Amino acid sequence: MITPYHVEPVQGRELVVGQGNFSLKTVDDIARSLMATAPGIKIGVAMNDGGTRITRTSGNDEKLEKEAGRVCHDIGAGHVFVCFLEKAFPINVLNDLLHVPGVVSIFAATANPVDVLIYETDLGRAVVGVVDGKKPQKIEDQADKAKRKELMAKFGYPLG
Numbered sequence: 001m002i003t004p005y006h007v008e009p010v011q012g013r014e015l016v017v018g019q020g021n022f023s024l025k026t027v028d029d030i031a032r033s034l035m036a037t038a039p040g041i042k043i044g045v046a047m048n049d050g051g052t053r054i055t056r057t058s059g060n061d062e063k064l065e066k067e068a069g070r071v072c073h074d075i076g077a078g079h080v081f082v083c084f085l086e087k088a089f090p091i092n093v094l095n096d097l098l099h100v101p102g103v104v105s106i107f108a109a110t111a112n113p114v115d116v117l118i119y120e121t122d123l124g125r126a127v128v129g130v131v132d133g134k135k136p137q138k139i140e141d142q143a144d145k146a147k148r149k150e151l152m153a154k155f156g157y158p159l160g
Contacts, residue, residue, distance in 0.1 A: 002128060004115035005075050013064075014090050016083040016097065017116060017130055018106040023049040023056050023079060026102030030081060031058035037096045038088035044068035050078025050124065061086070075116055077125040079104075089155075108132045 009015045020026045027047040034043045044064025046057045055073040059065035064084040072082040081103075085093070090109030097103060108114055108130040115131040140148070149159055 003118045005118055006113065006115050007071055008113045009111055012086060014085040014111050015114065016085065016090055016106060016109045017127065018081050019079055019104045019127065020047065020081055020102040021079055021104060022102045023047040026100065027056040027058045027081065029100045029102055030083065030097065033096050033100050034083065034085065034093050035060055037093045041088040042086040044084045045081060046072035047081035048072055048076065048078055075118060075127065077118060077127045080127050
């Protein structure tokens with residue numbers, strides 16, 4: 001049976017959920033990578049060690065590190081990591097994060113509330129996916145497109 005674990009990021013906070021290996025080293029490598037990518041970024045990183053059954057934490061913000069540790073521990077899946085970011089968007093860090101040698105995959109990178117889908121067997125737990133956002137209600141029209149371009153320009157990503 002698949003069980004959802006709900007995560008509701010605080011306003012202004014971004015969430016990254018992924019899977020990796022060698023948590024002993026990777027939790028700090030993720031933190032170093034994130035800190036090097038975006039000046040002024042605040043981060044908390046946690047990763048579950050599948051062998052020792054310890055949730056490891058790292059980061060440069062104690063509150064975010066504790067929150068990442070709590071969420072990652074509650075998810076309880078081996079080799080899963082959770083990052084909370086402030087003062088940066090995932091788009092600013094994902095490419096570098098994906099190049100951390102111990103990172104295998106990213107399930108979600110978002111400020112939306114998410115349900116982390118957990119499947120449990122006799123061997124342990126696994127994240128099988130993440131529900132990120134609601135079902136779309138329509139296809140973007142010209143007015144929506146203009147609003148999107150205006151918002152992206154405010155974020156510093158103008159198109160044309």
